[in-house]
Amino acid sequence: MDVKNIKADIVHDVTGTFCPVPLVELTAKMKQMEIGQIIELIADDPGSIEDVPAWCKSTGQEFLGMFEEDGEYHFFVKKVREMK
Amino acid sequence: MEGNKRRALALLSGGLDSSLAIKLVQEQGIEVKALHFYTGFCITEFKRRTGQTKEDGTPYVNPALKAAAQLQVPLEIVDISDEYYHIVINPKYGYGRNVNPCIDCRIMMLRKAKEIMEKEGYDFIVTGEVLYQRSMSQTPQKLRLIEKEAGLEGLILRPLSAKLLPPTIPEKEGWVDRSKLLGIKGRGRKVQIKLAEKYGLDYEQPAGGCCYLTDETYAARFKEAYAVEGIITRDDLILFAVGRHLRLPSGTKLIIARNEGEVNFLKGFRNKFGYAYRKDGKGTFALIKGEPPEEELKLIADLIARYSKKEPARVVINLKGKEIELLGTPIEDQLIDQFKIYARKEASHGR
Numbered sequence: 296m297d298v299k300n301i302k303a304d305i306v307h308d309v310t311g312t313f314c315p316v317p318l319v320e321l322t323a324k325m326k327q328m329e330i331g332q333i334i335e336l337i338a339d340d341p342g343s344i345e346d347v348p349a350w351c352k353s354t355g356q357e358f359l360g361m362f363e364e365d366g367e368y369h370f371f372v373k374k375v376r377e378m379k
Numbered sequence: 380m381e382g383n384k385r386r387a388l389a390l391l392s393g394g395l396d397s398s399l400a401i402k403l404v405q406e407q408g409i410e411v412k413a414l415h416f417y418t419g420f421c422i423t424e425f426k427r428r429t430g431q432t433k434e435d436g437t438p439y440v441n442p443a444l445k446a447a448a449q450l451q452v453p454l455e456i457v458d459i460s461d462e463y464y465h466i467v468i469n470p471k472y473g474y475g476r477n478v479n480p481c482i483d484c485r486i487m488m489l490r491k492a493k494e495i496m497e498k499e500g501y502d503f504i505v506t507g508e509v510l511y512q513r514s515m516s517q518t519p520q521k522l523r524l525i526e527k528e529a530g531l532e533g534l535i536l537r538p539l540s541a542k543l544l545p546p547t548i549p550e551k552e553g554w555v556d557r558s559k560l561l562g563i564k565g566r567g568r569k570v571q572i573k574l575a576e577k578y579g580l581d582y583e584q585p586a587g588g589c590c591y592l593t594d595e596t597y598a599a600r601f602k603e604a605y606a607v608e609g610i611i612t613r614d615d616l617i618l619f620a621v622g623r624h625l626r627l628p629s630g631t632k633l634i635i636a637r638n639e640g641e642v643n644f645l646k647g648f649r650n651k652f653g654y655a656y657r658k659d660g661k662g663t664f665a666l667i668k669g670e671p672p673e674e675e676l677k678l679i680a681d682l683i684a685r686y687s688k689k690e691p692a693r694v695v696i697n698l699k700g701k702e703i704e705l706l707g708t709p710i711e712d713q714l715i716d717q718f719k720i721y722a723r724k725e726a727s728h729g730r
Contacts, residue, residue, distance in 0.1 A: 342438035
């Protein structure tokens with residue numbers, strides 16, 4: 296599936312922030328989400344390309360994919376387990 | 380509760396010590412979840428936002444993420460940056476050599492860990508602290524004080540130095556075998572490096588923490604600003620880490636970008652401070668904190684010219700939305716020294 300066609304339930308823009316702030320923001324949003332929902336995180340910290348998938352791995356959430364457009368990275372993450 | 384798998388929360392900076400501490404308890408069958416605290420003073424964040432990269436051009440990695448992946452432990456990033464500001468400005472137990480409030484910091488992190496431990500049903504806390512490694516916070520007395528203040532007496536296991544410390548509840552209860560823990564002390568890293576090899580851990584250098592409050596130059600700017608301005612704002616705490624800092628005769632502060640990353644970063648503060656730059660956009664960008672008198676504007680223009688290709692140039696100074704244009708001629712380096720704010724020892728590096 297083309298990641299550009301993924302329909303996110305929540306879009307969150309963290310451009311202008313740098314590691315680990317995008318992950319802090321992602322954590323906060325994911326905590327509020329329901330299981331099964333998808334978030335689109337928009338970031339411009341190039342380090343996020345590694346960080347976001349790594350974060351998903353270490354928290355057990357599902358990384359669906361990403362694309363880059365105009366220097367911004369769009370990450371798609373699905374909440375698959377509860378976060379306390 | 381015999382036979383039940385015990386669960387520990389570990390504080391993970393991502394450095395070698397905290398990684399090894401986790402490894403040591405994992406080996407004893409303890410289930411571990413790692414906590415990584417975001418204080419607002421993380422070196423990775425600072426490097427990335429000023430555009431610094433590793434030698435091969437890739438971004439600096441977050442050491443905790445990397446370590447958690449290697450150790451295969453779940454990681455929670457805990458944001459304490461809001462509360463952290465207060466301990467940096469006003470630490471109950473004071474600062475270390477620089478503006479590092481290590482004791483208050485440990486207490487804050489451990490209190491937070493305790494909250495999570497109780498909420499999520501963990502049994503104890505694990506840290507990578509090493510006895511006498513840091514003089515401010517890692518003496519037996521200080522470790523005890525921190526534990527007590529955090530309300531975690533007997534519940535903090537420090538696997539790297541456990542044999543030199545009084546037995547903790549996890550040891551007394553037999554959840555972990557004390558004889559398999561270590562008795563490391565001091566600043567040496569030999570034992571840790573050997574262990575990293577044994578476990579095949581690839582860890583981030585340098586050690587010394589991921590916190591820039593221990594930086595000398597940062598501390599010099601913090602102390603100078605407090606002495607001159609009498610107040611430290613949140614913006615100050617961010618800006619102390621960026622650019623060249625000059626205090627002009629009127630008390631106005633100039634923060635001059637050193638590279639393109641810093642130019643972009645400082646531009647983000649245009650709505651809060653005055654600023655100056657070369658009219659044709661070539662060269663540096665500086666923030667002006669304060670209200671420089673008319674006669675100081677030429678000095679600002681000359682400084683901009685000095686740090687923008689070192690040639691005469693038209694300089695634009697924007698103060699409260701009002702633009703002034705001046706011809707700047709590069710000021711001589713020996714005249715700049717009197718304005719610079721830095722740690723004395725670093726003078727030779729030309730900061």
